[in-house]
């Protein structure tokens with residue numbers, strides 16, 4: 001059912017409309033939506049105003065993965081995620097590597113990118129001459145936007161004019177690079193780009209050597225790119241192969257070789273690479289969301305980077321050389337620890353506090369490590385016990401809740417499945433027997 005002017009309705013009216021149009025049981029539907037409202041009105045208003053047409057809240061649990069030793073410092077990592085076993089897996093990997101020197105992480109660069117896409121109908125060499133002659137104007141005209149960023153040692157790094165007409169007739173670009181310091185910088189970049197576009201149009205209009213056609217530059221759009229291959233961080237773990245020995249790793253050499261093999265398969269096989277990288281993003285997204293960053297931007301950028309050589313491939317790599325096991329990953333992460341939700345969402349503030357109020361570079365390191373840890377835990381399970389044993393052990397509570405198990409039933413089930421493999425059918429059978 002379509003509706004005109006939905007945005008103008010009050011929250012109550014929006015819910016009323018939904019209930020009459022979409023709920024099989026309007027009373028129950030309304031009750032569920034309202035059960036998720038926060039009783040603190042100020043907090044609820046804050047959430048209502050994050051987005052448009054808000055009707056209720058959608059909760060994600062925040063879990064804690066402790067014991068992450070990164071560059072010699074111990075971190076406790078908050079993770080916002082709905083999937084069982086991710087937090088346990090991260091915690092397990094953190095504990096494992098803390099005993100073996102921990103993770104190292106290093107920011108390689110923090111360059112962000114934005115582009116003005118435009119059409120120009122004329123000789124490129126004339127446009128190039130205009131750009132080279134007046135390049136400083138782009139910096140001058142954006143000074144009112146960049147001044148504060150410059151005080152923090154950031155700002156516009158460079159602007160280039162690119163001829164893209166071999167890809168699309170008459171298509172050219174201003175390709176700009178930025179340093180946005182501790183902010184993700186989307187608004188800053190887009191505001192600069194829109195000014196670049198105005199400056200470009202004005203310069204062309206005033207250029208006496210241009211024909212009428214050349215003066216008429218057509219701006220298509222001005223927007224940042226979420227592909228940031230030079231906003232890159234490397235996370236790594238390494239230890240002598242024999243040090244991999246553990247309760248469940250009796251033959252470390254065989255373990256290491258199988259692990260490296262599993263990573264190599266993800267490097268050469270796209271179907272596997274996608275799932276492999278999904279495992280990495282389990283860790284990355286959970287911390288990105290907990291710290292109020294834009295996980296869609298991170299996802300898009302990471303997957304584009306995984307395909308940078310023309311084939312979608314593994315983000316992580318592993319080797320055994322001279323008796324040393326090394327597992328590492330380079331991942332582009334454009335993150336902010338100021339601006340956006342970071343100063344607005346109370347849970348984001350708490351998450352950043354748990355992490356010790358990191359700056360953007362430190363957060364890049366933490367999040368890359370969370371991704372690598374997650375990948376390590378998944379590969380560790382996949383190449384030894386198989387994924388289902390641990391994953392289903394953690395998923396047990398969800399199955400029990402699905403069948404509305406009582407607290408007593410849950411206790412009995414947990415005890416029973418300590419020694420039995422958890423399967424959906426097995427849990428159902430167990431509950432049925434219990435309830436007979």
Ligand code: HMG
Pocket residue numbers: 083084085086087088089090091092095275276277278279280282374377378379381382387389390391394
């Ligand atoms: P386990 O060996 O049975 O655990 O592993 P444990 O009981 O021996 O405990 C060891 C440590 O694990 C604990 O230390 C915790 O750190 C952690 P402790 O706290 O006792 O000092 N741990 C827990 N933390 C919190 N709550 C818990 C808990 N249990 C253990 N309940 C575990 C069990 C699930 C950790 C293991 O089997 C595992 O790491 N599995 C991998 C799970 C995984 O990767 N899940 C992601 C979802 S699957 C997926 O989407 C991705 C995938 O497709 C990617 C790919 O294909 O590459 C797999």
